[in-house]
Amino acid sequence: MFNKILIANRGEIACRVIATCRRLGVATVAVYSDADRNARHVRLADEAIHIGPAAAAESYLRAEVILDAAQRTGAQAIHPGYGFLSENADFARACEAAGIIFIGPPASAIDAMGDKSAAKALMQAAGVPLTPGYHGEQQEPAFLRAQADAIGYPVLIKASAGGGGKGMRKVEASADFDAALLSCQREAQAAFGNAQVLVEKYIERPRHIEIQVFGDSHGNVVHLFERDCSVQRRHQKVLEEAPAPGMTAERRAAMGKAATDAARAVGYVGAGTVEFIASPSGEFWFMEMNTRLQVEHPVTELITGTDLVEWQLRVAAGQPLPKTQEQLQIHGHAIEARLYAEDADRGFLPSTGTLRHLRLPASSTNVRVDAGVEQGDAITPYYDPMIAKLIVWDVDRERALQRMQQALAQCQVVGVTTNAAFLRRLVMTGSFRHANLDTALIEREGEALDVRHLAGSDNDWALAAVLAVHGNTHPGNDASPWDIADSWRLTGPAARCVTLEHLGRHRPLQVRQCADGWQVQCDDACINVIGRLTGDYYSLQLGEQLLRGQFVHEGDALHVFGSGNPQRFTLHDPVAEADTHADHGGSLLAPMPGRVVTLLVEPGSSVTRGTPLLVMEAMKMEHTLQAPADGTVHGFRAKAGDQVGDGAVLVDFEAD
Structure with missing residues (x-):
């Protein structure tokens, strides 16, 4: 086992890795940007090294700076967490060249599975069923639109080099394709440094089911069963659970075999996740493989009694897997909810600010809280706005659901807007309670989730x-x-x-x-x-x-x-409200801090309600500001590339 490792990440996952290292007696080195100087993961680690400015491209994505920090502190290995450099094959190779162990799969496996297009080709050769689509190298917009037209709408545009919902759009018609493609490419380039995309048929009412796989350097590969991650918004997971409701033993065996076959095909070592799209009839198709630990890994840990971070450390140190496939069993049911600083009632806009008051459920046998922040910490516009993950376990799904409702009711956050109330409404919807799951659940339950009912x-x-x-x-x-x-x-x-x-x-x-x-x-x-x-x-x-x-x-x-x-x-202060309307009555304001990406209409244009006016980027995602009514855009007060604050005047707009 290692004596010291460096964690090339931040927030909740860095704190999660530190917890396991402490239990095992492994010293930890944190890295931090200007924005994270006082972050919780910095306070918890044994050592901490500054690596650059707040922007991820100038800090957490700088492989050479992170390697230098590892060498200066004597770290024997680097744990990349998820996101950032976790699926960067060049970084894995650079670690090897520097004599530092990369706690993850070989660079060859990242190359094979990290590029979705290459992974699709590999799976096709292995006989794994694929979703119909175009997975090639040609990236000309007209060519890709022609492929989408041939596939038939709706289609899904997806970043080839990453996941997490970034660089992904559902397109309903050919006329909307070019704008969606451009937005996907911008997000993909910003998040993964690679603008390449693929285009697939959008499967109606699909379930998103993934299989946790693990391999070691001795040729052993196992799966730790499945997780259902169907409850999503904007292709980002909101609730996850294990095992998947309604999963038959035959289907579990078939999907487990497909996942482990995929891992063996690339000589996989470490933790990985093979993701599938499943139809209501029971068919399933390979979607992608994430060559890292997943955000939702705790639900697998709770139903199998394992610590997957410990497994990662042991496998990276050359040890065999702690358990065989026959020794792995499912016990009980676990559900995870992601508590974010975002306004669910305003299109899930990110929220920034200082956590003036933060109370989360107490940890117990049935409740686990993985948090990256504490009271007094700040949620900044530079990174993912996750506050914590709430994970509950009980002997069956019904009782686990009751645990989750109780845990969400105990969340108290002041200083930023959160999705806590939305999550509580979500787990109480008829669709979720009765396990009527698919990726459109949130849209389908829109009326029950409408805050105006409360x-x-x-x-x-x-x-x-x-x-x-x-x-x-x-x-x-x-x-x-x-x-x-x-x-x-x-x-x-x-x-x-x-x-x-x-x-x-x-x-x-x-x-x-x-x-x-x-x-x-x-x-x-x-x-x-x-x-x-x-x-x-x-x-x-x-x-x-x-x-x-x-x-x-x-x-x-x-x-x-x-x-x-x-x-x-x-x-309510009617005088102050009148002053606000007087100051901004003819303006549209920035709903959050961020960067203006592009202006979509010309000054002087007459527009209808809902017309996209400009695109902002905040917390690694793009957000489109739309006309609130029919009217005229008299001008813009910011240009593409400008950084703007929350509440900044962006558009001089006059409603008809």
Whole structure:
């Protein structure tokens, strides 16, 4: 086993690798960019080396700088994590040339499987079924569009050199192909340094099922069963689970054999994942092989009782696989949810900021939290906006699902917008609960996932009013009574009026303090609120309903956490709102920090609602800003290549 390794990554996966190394007594070296100087993985590692500016291309993707850091610190091996250099064959070869072990497959296997087009050809020769499509070298737009026309729409354009949903677009019609192709190529070049794409038939209502494989340098190859990763948005996984619901023993054996045959065909060593598209009828087709550890590997670990990072270290050190295929068994069911800093109700736009308040579920036998950040850390625009992965396990899927619902309810994040409430709604949809899975599940359940259904009851508004008015007014028992700002008057307590905004709705409320609590006037309803507030916790009785939880004030925002979905209320200030509209009423603002990629219309153009106006890049993904209504684009205040901040004015727009 190694004495010291360098981790050529950041965030959650770097922290994950450090945890296993600590258990095994292996020292770790972290690398960090300017943006990650105080990051959690830097704090956890035994040593840390600065490798450059915030941009990944100038830090985490600089192979020569990372190799230099490994040599300077005496690291015997490099763990690449996932993303960045993890599937870079040149980096694997450079490690070998420098006498440093690359904890991953041989460069030849990365070459063979890392390029999707080459992998398709290899699988075709091996007799593995392939999705119909074009996987060749020709990349002229007109040629690729002709191939798509011949395949028949819808088609899927995919980056040949990478995954993770980057450089991938579904195209419904020939007229949309060129714009989608250009966007895919830009994303692929930015994420993987390679703009080459392939074009495939889009399979309707497919399931995304992947097989975890592992090989060693002694010729042993096993699979650790399957994961269902069908629940996706923009081709990025949102929920993953193992084993796949409804998987028969015969189908599992067939897919496992296909996956291990693929691994043997390239002399695979280390952890890898063979991904398949499966139809409702049970057919499956090879999609790609990821020559690295996957983000969703914990669900496999929980159902098989293994530590795949330990396996990676042992195999890279020349040891045989810890278990044979016959020794591997499935026990129970595991589900993983990815907690991201993103606004699910605004097209999953990334959110940046400082994590002023962060509470995640406590780890236990049934709950695992893999996090790359802690309270006080920042989510920056430079990298993937993952906060943590929540992984739950129980003896069957139904009980694991209950665990996940509970774990999501315990997530408290203030400082950035997260997808926690969306995830909770998602796991409670009929499709997910009944395992009616396919990659269009989120779109199909759009109505159930619509946040407008969660406008809140009168009790929710009354609770928020009490917390907004009196949530910061109850010091401890030893505090001075003169410090209690509870609106007390000699003639009796005064009523406090507050206007709150929640999900676009404004409501004026009146709060009057009583002997045992408060009385809240909500329109025509008068609600008695009984109880006390202790610090930032509440335990209050509203009629027949007992509400317990925690609340956090953030400027004019009030975050309420409890047994239900987290809710955010804003103290409404009509004067400030009027000033905002006066300043920006004829403008479109940047929804997040990022870089302007391209402008799509000419100044002076008349456009209809939904017309794409410009493309921004943030957190390695492209986002298109569209016209909010029919109107005229009078001009742009940024040009292609400009870095812009959150809320920056980008377009002078006048609605008809």
